[in-house]
Amino acid sequence: MSRTSKYHFFWRLAGEDKQVLRNSETGFQLRFALSGFLIAFIFVTAVISYHHTFSQIFDIPNLSWVWGFLFSLMIFNIYKLNLITISANPNRKGMGYIMSFFFRICILLLLGLTIVKPVETLLLKKTLDIELAYLKFDEIKQVKAKTAAYFDVAIASNDRELIRIKQQLADGRIKTSPDKIEQLEAKKQKLLLDKESLIKDTEKLIDESSYYVRGLIHLNNKFPWVWLISGGFLLLFLLPLFLKYFISKSSSYDIIRSELNRDIILDEYDNLKYLYPLLTEKSTGIRIELEERFEDPPFNLIPKTFTRNTGTENDFLKYLNGL
Numbered sequence: 001m002s003r004t005s006k007y008h009f010f011w012r013l014a015g016e017d018k019q020v021l022r023n024s025e026t027g028f029q030l031r032f033a034l035s036g037f038l039i040a041f042i043f044v045t046a047v048i049s050y051h052h053t054f055s056q057i058f059d060i061p062n063l064s065w066v067w068g069f070l071f072s073l074m075i076f077n078i079y080k081l082n083l084i085t086i087s088a089n090p091n092r093k094g095m096g097y098i099m100s101f102f103f104r105i106c107i108l109l110l111l112g113l114t115i116v117k118p119v120e121t122l123l124l125k126k127t128l129d130i131e132l133a134y135l136k137f138d139e140i141k142q143v144k145a146k147t148a149a150y151f152d153v154a155i156a157s158n159d160r161e162l163i164r165i166k167q168q169l170a171d172g173r174i175k176t177s178p179d180k181i182e183q184l185e186a187k188k189q190k191l192l193l194d195k196e197s198l199i200k201d202t203e204k205l206i207d208e209s210s211y212y213v214r215g216l217i218h219l220n221n222k223f224p225w226v227w228l229i230s231g232g233f234l235l236l237f238l239l240p241l242f243l244k245y246f247i248s249k250s251s252s253y254d255i256i257r258s259e260l261n262r263d264i265i266l267d268e269y270d271n272l273k274y275l276y277p278l279l280t281e282k283s284t285g286i287r288i289e290l291e292e293r294f295e296d297p298p299f300n301l302i303p304k305t306f307t308r309n310t311g312t313e314n315d316f317l318k319y320l321n322g323l
Helices: 005-012 018-022 024-058 061-085 097-122 125-170 180-210 212-222 224-247 252-284 313-320
Strands: none
Touching: 005 018, 005 024, 018 024, 018 212, 018 252, 024 212, 024 224, 061 097, 061 224, 097 125, 097 212, 097 224, 125 180, 125 212, 212 224, 212 252
């Protein structure tokens, strides 16, 4: 077994070619092994993070593992796409490249925040539970006061009507059946029961609510140092990107990779030049050779110079007169 075979799995996670790294210096082998390990760590963290998020929002713990895994795969593919397509020390660094690189980093930072923020609530669960208990207590207190005030107005109105009817009945100014008084008494009892029931239901609803989003906001507002955890994770999240980006173009890794890519392109182009006339002859009956318009095909950076011999005005007139 090769000495570097133990790194192959991590190299694949980092999106690197083992043929290139096998012939590179040990430092680059370890660099991309570390990159692959960080990506594996990020993926596992993402699964745990998104499972926690979906579990808190939808309250389906088992199914949330499936959702968390699928969502992490999506994030992982976006992350690897950015990692694979980035160039180490590109030759051209114009405004277009700078803007593209900036937006790429911003997108990755947003993805990283969606992973680390739920994890923070897990790491600081005890602290968050205490804070949420205070939040829920204040919320319940406010809701109870508003609910009691609403029902107290209705009960007070019912009591005034009941007193007014009893007083008029006692003064002999009206005659009414006992049913009217019983209805008002029954209405009062129902209002009291509804008041107590609604307060209990609301208190239970608030107490059993996860307060997930409010917990995230409260945790970051009250404890700004939590952003140190976020910053540390985001550095790890971007580290594989920077490990590849900051590689010298004179390094063995970049030289071997460039030579391998060049050989692959040239081999494929030679294969195209061989097959093109055969395929055109087979499909049209005419053998058509691939026309070269550049000095350095297939890279096509140096166009060929075509020299055209043109005559004088007299030559043109002679041509028109058939001379």
